[in-house]
Amino acid sequence: xxxxxxxxxxxxxxxxxxxxxxxxxxxxxxxxxxxxxxxxxxxxxxxxxxxxxxxxxxxxxxxxxxxxxxxxxxxxxxxxxxxxxxxxxxxxxxxxxxxxxxxxxxxxxxxxxxxxxxxxxxxxxxxxxxxxxxxxxxxxxxxxxxxxxxxxxxxxxxxxxxxxxxxxxxxxxxxxxxxxxxxxxxxxxxxxxxxxxxxxxxxxxxxxxxxxxxxxxxxxxxxxxx
Numbered sequence: 001x002x003x004x005x006x007x008x009x010x011x012x013x014x015x016x017x018x019x020x021x022x023x024x025x026x027x028x029x030x031x032x033x034x035x036x037x038x039x040x041x042x043x044x045x046x047x048x049x050x051x052x053x054x055x056x057x058x059x060x061x062x063x064x065x066x067x068x069x070x071x072x073x074x075x076x077x078x079x080x081x082x083x084x085x086x087x088x089x090x091x092x093x094x095x096x097x098x099x100x101x102x103x104x105x106x107x108x109x110x111x112x113x114x115x116x117x118x119x120x121x122x123x124x125x126x127x128x129x130x131x132x133x134x135x136x137x138x139x140x141x142x143x144x145x146x147x148x149x150x151x152x153x154x155x156x157x158x159x160x161x162x163x164x165x166x167x168x169x170x171x172x173x174x175x176x177x178x179x180x181x182x183x184x185x186x187x188x189x190x191x192x193x194x195x196x197x198x199x200x201x202x203x204x205x206x207x208x209x210x211x212x213x214x215x216x217x218x219x220x221x222x223x224x225x226x
Contacts, residue, residue, distance in 0.1 A: 008042050009053070009203065015084070019074065022083045022199075024050035050081050052220035056201035057083060059224050060169065067168055069161065070195040072188070088188035088197045092149045094130030095139075097158055098184040099123055099166040104206055105182070118181075123163045127155075130186075157194055158187045165196065173207060176222050178214060181206040 001013040001021060008029055013021040026045040033043065054076055061073035072085040100107055103119040107126075127144070128136040144150045150158070162185055170180045183205035186198040198204075202216035214222070 009050070010199075018087060020072075020085050020087055022085060024054045024081045024083070024199075026050045046217070049216055051078065052217045053199060053201040053203055054078060054081055054083060055220050055224045056216075057199040060172070060200035061196075063168065063172060064165060064196065064200075069165060069168075070190065070193045072190050072195055072197045083199075085197070086190050086195075088190045088195065090186075090188040090197075091144075091154075092129070092147075094186060094188075095144075095149070095158075096128045096130060096136065096184045096186055097162040098126045098128065098182060099162050100126070100182040101166070101170065102181045107182075123166060125159050125162050154194060161185075161187070161194065161196070169200070169205065172223070177209060178219075178222065179208045181208060 001015055004012040004014055004020075006012075009025055009027045011023040011025065013023065015021050026047055026049045027042045028044055028046050028049060029041055030043040031041065055078060057073075058076040058078070061071050064071055065073070072088050074084040074086060076083045100121045101123065103111075103115045103117060103121055107121075108115055108117055127139050127141075129139050130136060139149075141152065141155045144155055145152050165185060166180070166183055169183055173180045183200075185196050185200070185204070187194055188197045189195070190197070202214070202219045207214045207219055209222075
């Protein structure tokens with residue numbers, strides 16, 4: 001296989017048959033010495049973190065498949081920490097759709113006096129550009145259309161899918177007495193359709209249990225077992 005690139009937490013390979021292989025690593029992102037899955041800087045490694053990310057992604061992608069939602073997922077090898085996926089055509093250099101059920105993190109920092117921490121939100125969707133140098137800036141529908149990153153119909157479809165998947169993940173979390181606070185998804189065109197890509201794990205969702213944050217490995221143990 002030919003290596004395409006090293007991401008912050010995954011290495012991407014071309015399998016040579018039209019598909020892509022993602023190798024999950026134990027790298028963690030954060031600020032200073034504080035782990036933050038939403039940060040853009042790798043600050044170290046946590047043993048087993050990559051495998052936990054893969055197990056959760058496998059679990060949720062297979063759940064979405066049963067729900068009839070189009071994704072890039074093909075299969076996963078838990079022993080090799082790899083996930084086989086279909087090749088995807090991203091919108092620009094990548095977009096993230098964030099669905100918020102409660103106010104937290106950057107949302108509270110951004111809107112300050114207009115919002116309270118943990119204020120309930122009704123499946124509020126924000127869209128950001130994947131651009132580490134600019135801090136993944138927000139972008140609205142009009143800009144997406146005028147910059148020709150997506151059509152208006154594609155934006156509406158991606159927002160609708162984001163809300164639908166968030167409800168599915170929320171219900172799955174509730175089975176384990178977990179509360180989903182917010183979650184982000186990446187979309188691309190796969191086989192001519194809008195599809196969920198990348199991963200679905202503790203690296204792209206904020207989850208609490210009894211009011212306390214649940215980190216990646218603990219989340220995996222609760223949902224997927226040891």
